[in-house]
Amino acid sequence: MPPGGGGPMKACEYSQISTRSSSPMESPRKRKGARRKWQVFPGRNKFYCDGRVMMARQTGVFYLTLVLIVVTSGLFFAFDCPYLAANITPAIPVVGGILFFFVMGTLLRTSFSDPGVLPRATPDEAADLERQIGNGEDLANGSSSGGYRPPPRTKEVLINGQTVKLKYCFTCKIFRPPRASHCSLCDNCVERFDHHCPWVGNCVGKRNYRFFYMFILSLSFLTIFIFAFVITHVILRSHQTGFLNALKDSPASVLEAVVCFLSVWSIVGLSGFHTYLISSNQTTNEDCDQDQCIQSTKFVLQAAATPLLQTDSNYSSDEPPLPGKTTLSVPCGTLPLGQPTPPTSTPNLTSEAMLADMLQRREEQDGHHFLTPEEAPSPPGMLSIGSTLTHSHTMHIFNPASQDSLHEDSVRGLVKLSSV
């Protein structure tokens, strides 16, 4: 290795380091004993097709989902479509086919893709972090280690001027980025973790949320489509041959109708719920989470939004505040910057960017009323509680002398967090 030029900084010279092999863009060289990442993956995932497919450990329910969708659609195409195509229009099987293709495509993409798993810290990085945390605790010199387990370590970062606590993940040995969460089923930290869905056999996170949303949306349409046309088929037949004969002629229709009827409520409900989550820029984890830490973080982020966007306070507390509620669907509004969520890949930009932009504009117009109970599909009670709490917290910003009980609660929440 020829001695490198070194820098003007030091007298001795450093050997030139070969950089060729460290480039990630280099084509891989097959070496004896070189193992692929998925073969040494530390999480509880299963890999298929030479690492191209990544799923959770328990995939039984996923196969049930596949069977339900394929069998119901298959029965529809086999038994109902011939009659419908002949009697109404051949466009019905075509549209049904397109919907089925969408559903299967998005389901497989959701199930097989990486949800946005954060790689665990390398031993060097973990050691470096431990050193930093150790130094920090030595300096602090006061935190009482509660009980057997050392207190969970948090790191405070400044996001757009507001302090947010990042939690330390003991398994992955990293400080989780904002909105990341650890999935206990898959034993991974996932970026912008939504939930672990057994129906798709995978976590739903940043990288596959758009596929998941498209899946439940297209499945809602498919379910309603099949249900509607099965009913139409039976009705048309019963005009000709009577109701019981119609059922006897196409027994599959009964099965399809039952399956679709049972699933339409949950699927359509879930689509509506996720539409609401997208429009309010939340994840399921953030919406339904009981963790005080995340609630406090959301309080802070919402408080961050308001001072930037409005100068005078025009709050209207519609209902008496309910103290001490742990689960709240407090809409997260915009991100601290009011910028659309950073996309992993650009297809995400379409829905989120437009919705987040709309949200920002609405905020600027109305001040603080970015989600009124009539706009959001979620239970109005919970939502107005959330708005009220937000109002009270922002009142805390503008009017420190306010002594309402909610103010106390939120302060207590924050204080509890900081003592951890």
Added chain:
Amino acid sequence: MGRGWVRCRWGWMTDHIQKFHNLQELRRSASLATKVFIQRDYSDGTVCQFQTKFPAELDSRIERQLFEDTVKTLNGFYAEAEKIGGQSYLEGCLACTTAYIIFLCMETRYEKVLKKISRYIQEQNEKIYAPRGLLITDPIERGMRVIEISIFEDRGSSGSTSSSSSTSSSSGR
């Protein structure tokens, strides 16, 4: 599909380059002394930006300006990747209507920028960092959480701790 499409089709975890054999080559000529981790800078929100603060460990190894230029350029690349504009809208709408099948044939803008970043880091390593005994690891290898800069010492140079060199073999995951 997001990050690292070319290297890792279905996510960075399924990439098939194992790094430790590369580091073994490096250790022939130099020994890994320590690593510096440049953390994310969240002051402008959750977009991917890294802190430009000059770490103390690099004080004697590289000029402040060079380091800051590298990090600022990387930040610029990431901002460009996440930028939302007409092209990204079109790409998104097209992908949505084709049930994302189009991504089997086409590369997203984000992936194109990631490739650019990779080439840039390699070029920086070759031209600036390797001559000074430093090596930058692409942040995507670390989940976009840190920029890892490895500091190497010449074999036979006195004083430096090389105990971390034994852990570097397992750092290849």
